[in-house]
Amino acid sequence: MNIKDYLDSTYLKTPEQSGLTKKETWEQVKKLTEEAIENGLYAVMIRPEFVKKTRKLIDDKKSKVVLGTVISFHQGTLDTESKIAEAKQAIADGADELDFVINYKSYKSGNLNGVAEEVKLCNEFVLGKNKVIKWIIETAALNDEQIIGLTKLIKSVTKEYNPGQEDKVFVKSSTGFYKTSDGKPNGATPHNIKLMLDNAGDLPVKAAGGVRNYQEAKAMVDLGVKRIGTSSALAIANGKESSGDY
Incomplete structure (x- = not known):
């Protein structure tokens, strides 16, 4: 197993969240992308406003690093039409x-029914463009029954309307930005990931939020996840511990 093949190196803070200017934020995104290219990480995951410049950077380097972004981040409350517009x-x-x-x-x-229709229409649009879609369910905001139910809903809609494309529709644990109480974890936990894996069927699972070192990343892969989203990707790839917060 090469852990680099599972890592989505992530920078999703807004300038307001990081205390940086937009220019300084772009410099962080650029650094993240260059590190991913130089170290053979699978993907970078960044905010939509930086996609165009990052695409050029990756292409200029003739790199195979995959470029990912987020839609309706981090609340998820945009209506379906607005989500598709962002995706377009x-x-x-x-x-x-x-x-x-x-x-x-x-x-x-x-x-x-409304959520099922959202999944159907967004899947249809993204898969129609031959892209990969990942559904962040925000496990920290859900109880076990809801994690199971929402995972099954995404699976059933995908199997009904997108048969044969299940490998391009992920169920993902977390944004990493959800505010929990009492110090509870807001990202990927083994318990929640197991619930997702047990109910996702043929859909791959992405663990995101709080994976900060190689041991944690390997444990997630051993459970069965196909991808890991983390702001600690480079440290994980180098077998180190990180203080990254999502």
């Missing part, structure tokens, strides 16, 4: 993969 722009700018925050609040309120 991201693809036009050069994104290979799109990580959508699902409307988990709507799911929790009982609007299963």
